[in-house]
Amino acid sequence: DAGVTQSPTHLIKTRGQHVTLRCSPISGHKSVSWYQQVLGQGPQFIFQYYEKEERGRGNFPDRFSARQFPNYSSELNVNALLLGDSALYLCASSLGLATYNEQFFGPGTRLTVL
Amino acid sequence: GDSVTQMEGPVTLSEEAFLTINCTYTATGYPSLFWYVQYPGEGLQLLLKATKADDKGSNKGFEATYRKETTSFHLEKGSVQVSDSAVYFCAPANSGGYQKVTFGTGTKLQVIP
Numbered sequence: 542d543a544g545v546t547q548s549p550t551h552l553i554k555t556r557g558q559h560v561t562l563r564c565s566p567i568s569g570h571k572s573v574s575w576y577q578q579v580l581g582q583g584p585q586f587i588f589q590y591y592e593k594e595e596r597g598r599g600n601f602p603d604r605f606s607a608r609q610f611p612n613y614s615s616e617l618n619v620n621a622l623l624l625g626d627s628a629l630y631l632c633a634s635s636l637g638l639a640t641y642n643e644q645f646f647g648p649g650t651r652l653t654v655l
Numbered sequence: 656g657d658s659v660t661q662m663e664g665p666v667t668l669s670e671e672a673f674l675t676i677n678c679t680y681t682a683t684g685y686p687s688l689f690w691y692v693q694y695p696g697e698g699l700q701l702l703l704k705a706t707k708a709d710d711k712g713s714n715k716g717f718e719a720t721y722r723k724e725t726t727s728f729h730l731e732k733g734s735v736q737v738s739d740s741a742v743y744f745c746a747p748a749n750s751g752g753y754q755k756v757t758f759g760t761g762t763k764l765q766v767i768p
Contacts, residue, residue: 572754574754574756576758581760581761582761583744583746583759583760584699584744584758585758586755586756586757589753589754591753596752596753597751597752597753597754597755631698631699633699635754638750638752638753638754639754640686640687640706640748640749640750640754640755641687641704641706642754643689643704644701644754644756645700645701646691646698646699646700647698648697648698649698
């Protein structure tokens, strides 16, 4: 079975640009979460979507937005990029919202903002 | 809000040494507790979990016990191998309408032959 997939693998943008990152969850998983991992730090929660609805949002500015499609895939959008947005963006899928559900992580998208 | 304090790294051990990575957390309610691992060049993956007090999670020789009274979830392994070299993250998951997962800063473990 395929795991969580993310695209693209790497991305280079300049300040002020916009970026869209994509994620496909494991088949049967209805929840997708997005995390930002800065080098040397743990992942920071950005969003969680379940059944196409936003269920949780972390402490990130409104420049960050996301959506989930009927096939449960998801996009993360970041507008007006800043140098500080350079990070590894991780997508994770899970069966549901219960705290005991394991999250399965994709390989990530490495975003570099110049 | 929820927070995690994790042992600072890097931790360097000789092969077959005993490993402890300390983790304490602050959370409202009754979180589930996870340890995730990130091997070099690989994605984040679950190592073990525990969902209620006094539960012991175990996998690949690693163990951690859910200690509610001390809000701790320390990771241990009796005899580490070179292949255990990785970054380890402690992560409580709380409820709030969604999976509120809070990751620690990570502890890098290097095992030398």
